[in-house]
Amino acid sequence: MSEAQSEQVLRVDAYPTHEVGGYRVRAGKPFPFGANVVPGGVSFSVFSDQATSMTLVIFKRGEPEPMAELEFPEEFRTGSVFAMTVFGLDHENIEYGYRADGPYDPVSGHRFDARQILSDPYARLIAGRDVWGVEPDYSRGYQYRSRVCLQDFDWGDDTPLGIPAEDLVVYETHVRGFTRHPSSGVTAPGTFAGLREKIPYLKELGVNCIELLPVFEFDESDNPRSNPETGEKLFDYWGYNTVSFFAPKAGYAATGRYGMQGDEFRTLIKDLHAAGIEVILDVVFNHTAEGNEQGPTISFKGLDNATYYMLTPEGYYFNFSGTGNTVNCNHPVVRNYVLDCLRHWVADYHVDGFRFDLAAILGRSPDGTPLPNPPLLELLAFDPVLRHTKLIAEAWDAGGLYEVGNFPAYGRWAEWNGKYRDTVRSFLKGDPGVTGELATRIAGSPDLYSSRGTSASVNFLTAHDGFTLADLVSYNDKHNEANGEGNNDGGNDNASWNCGAEGPTDDPEVNALRTRQMKNALAILFTSQGIPMLLAGDEVARTQQGNNNTYCQDNELSWFDWDQVDDNAELLRFTREMIAFRKHHRELRSTSHPTGQVRENLGLPDISWHGERAWQPDWSAESRLLAVARCGTGDDDVVYVAMNSHWESHDLELPALPGGRSWHLFADTGAEAPHDIRTPGSEQELDNAGKYLIGPRSVVILVGRTNDPDRFDTP
């Protein structure tokens, strides 16, 4: 007899005690919430504080009408939790939901409507949007159907990778967009399985963490707009409009039509881990897909509106998210909901961390005022299950709360550093008066994170929201006409520069400058202290034709065009080598901010600033040239990065090196490929040890080291 069989013992709770609607039932267990398979049946548990009665609605899978409606007997209620075990259900072939009855009194916050069938907030799977883009049958009364799911995935020996935050190289991407393009060549384009086939590409690129745009179930068809030029339907492509927080999006799975999206997503994560790549999910707890007073009732609104949403004294929805409603994150019940949700993704999906969309909202009280000590943020920071996950805040919201550098961190939270993005973009453009702030940003923003260390700063130049890197150097203005909002959507403050022509051009000089500017951006990003984040496709100059808000563009504007891997091999190689370079140089990944203190082993400070003359940086407003030299402890090499955003070249005097070291050239973005960059460890010694001519709008990276080939560390 195997171990599994020996555990099959008789249990008292495997027997029904009641009969409801012809089904044998017994009181369920209030915890855990949701639908859980128990001996002989399924235990359903749902919370509603103000409901006067609750009914479980069960469908045979795919049928329009319910097969059963079972009202919870009064004795099955514990506190405000309704729990019932129903026996004899084929858990794989049912869908379920709830009808909650109670007061309809919006001024008091209550919007109960027993005519509506509601999704379970804890549903592990959702049916109804099984295949991406399939036109929904709106005649059905229940669109987003909760499903029962076994949590028995065989993880083998998969464990969290636990990559130290400072060693991360984050790659932000979209599950569908990464492989949906016809050029992707994968078996199942646009799915978790398709992404899994591209793991070798990610590994070769050198990233060790992917950050996925929302993967919780959302409804891509909830966008009513169409493209004004082509008439094509627009989608909610990005998915920042969660329908169900515990369920992976079925439309992202090749097996979603079979309800196997959970297994498919877990398999992707397991294989990413095996390749040394962590997974961070972009999560949206600031609002839901239920919208405001005019929006649909899907789940929370009908179960317990006053608990889950921030409401004005008149019962309207506060809108700090810019999307109609705001989740009442610091209500004690909602705090637990968020915690349960994140624990679920860590424990049951082995997710390594989270990036929180508009996270400033997570620090607001139920009436919207910012809390000095937000209990939700503290709870997440110290939770035992989440203890070693990465927590990254988008530290602002649409209500005007801007907390970059001030986000309540509890020693745990990192932030998307919007100031890094703005400063480096401005410098690259050639704006005056930026050099001083550039120094602060590339040193890990000590002005913002002095007590938190450099890895509190997630450095990025581009993200899904805004221009791609190629567009940043090709457009002065956004071109969002295809979004159907008269080009009024998307940010206007892009700090972009088109290099002399708006959009595509045949001018070889403009194109050469654009390539150089992209390399400059990548060179600065990967030599800055803090966690670098790369937007997928920037390594091959992915363009969105100037659209800086492609939230609704499920087409080639958004998708990764794999032909560009060959077409832009020069930029791809540059990016790979820059990532490799970062991995080889610990001084770039130091967790503590540099102090200028002299390293005893080298006689050089940990960081020093230079201009045309060594040791003489020019901090004046008209200065567009800055060089930084870093050295670490032990036998580390010295890394010198000169950044010139001036349209003229400059003669650089290089600082003298101690201990038999000499300057070796790693990268010069002003040089023609393949001389623009080298493989780390094969840098070429400079002929003229003390000088280097840096070209216009160029970045030069030198390594001060000995010529002893055995000196080179492997990462």
Added chain:
Amino acid sequence: MTLNVKERRNKTGTVLVATGEINSETSGSLLQALLPLVREGKPLKIDLTAVTYVSSAGLRTLLVVYREAQHAGVAVTLYGVSEEVRFVMSATGFLDFFETGEAAAAAAKAKAKAAR
């Protein structure tokens, strides 16, 4: 949709031929048929040529058989996995656990080639 199973024994072990769909309704009987064969300790082949669909519960049942076989030190091979079933098993990771007939044949061929 029902599932029919037939056993065929030969010198090298036992072959179980399944016909139909493997889902939550039919996987119980499949498990009942397979577990005694696993306990016999002889190599077991599961022929899925005539299986048109394997649901989530079906895949789990096959994995339970695999784990039982591993516990008993018995080799289990899947044969005749259709393209559709193979795709689902591959996308959901279940295929990684099993030795399939095609893979086994390729390995044997490679071994023979190496021996030459």
